[in-house]
Amino acid sequence: MQHNLSFAMILIGAVVMLFNLVKARELNILTPFIPARCRTEIIRSLRLHRRLMFFFLLGYCVVAGLFFFDLPFVGELLVGLVFLFGAIFVLLGLHIQTRMLLEIKNTLHGLLPICSSCKKIRNGDGDPRDPDSWSTVEKFISAKTSADFTHSICPDCLKKLYPDLYQ
Numbered sequence: 001m002q003h004n005l006s007f008a009m010i011l012i013g014a015v016v017m018l019f020n021l022v023k024a025r026e027l028n029i030l031t032p033f034i035p036a037r038c039r040t041e042i043i044r045s046l047r048l049h050r051r052l053m054f055f056f057l058l059g060y061c062v063v064a065g066l067f068f069f070d071l072p073f074v075g076e077l078l079v080g081l082v083f084l085f086g087a088i089f090v091l092l093g094l095h096i097q098t099r100m101l102l103e104i105k106n107t108l109h110g111l112l113p114i115c116s117s118c119k120k121i122r123n124g125d126g127d128p129r130d131p132d133s134w135s136t137v138e139k140f141i142s143a144k145t146s147a148d149f150t151h152s153i154c155p156d157c158l159k160k161l162y163p164d165l166y167q
Contacts, residue, residue, distance in 0.1 A: 006067055007064060007067045007068060010060055010063050010064040010067060011060075011064050013060050014057060014060035014061055014064060017053060017056045017057045017060055018057055020053055021050065021053045021054060021057060024046075024049065024050055024053060025050075027046055027096075027100070028046070030100060030104065031043055031046075033103075033104050034100060034103045034104065035103055038099070038103055041099075042096065042099055042100055042103070045092065045095070045096045045099070046096060048092065049089075049092055049093055049096055052085065052088070052089045052092065053089070055085065056082065056085070056086070056089065059078060059081070059082045059085075060082070062078060063078045063079055063082065066078065112140075113128070114137075115134065119136075119137055120134040120135060120136055120137070121134065121135060121136075121137055121140040122134055123135060123140070
């Protein structure tokens with residue numbers, strides 16, 4: 001009875017892993033929203049994650065076959081390997097999810113209330129009449145993302161502000 005129960009649980013695990021393998025493809029939908037600076041690393045991690053899922057699916061099938069053909073010693077050894085790689089799999093999956101969510105969080109989206117004159121941005125639900133509710137574009141973006149700023153002058157402004165330096 002215990003042998004049949006183990007065999008059934010292994011087969012259910014294989015079905016769940018197959019379902020996960022199919023569902024993991026949906027993570028690719030999010031990759032365009034990840035900033036380019038780390039997109040390659042995350043895509044590489046997603047591919048590794050899918051390979052590990054395939055490894056698990058294969059491992060479940062092999063272990064189920066070993067239990068079916070009553071080779072418990074080899075099956076127990078492979079179960080140990082599956083558990084070891086399972087811990088690595090969960091760690092990698094958590095790393096990928098955390099990294100993707102942080103990068104998507106750091107991507108600005110939606111409407112930004114911006115002053116049409118000075119280009120300051122109103123913070124959140126701040127009162128439009130309160131001067132403390134407004135901050136510079138640089139300050140706002142630096143607070144919401146991991147972006148840093150460096151300043152320069154575009155050719156139009158250089159011509160307008162420093163006509164003697166414009167060439």
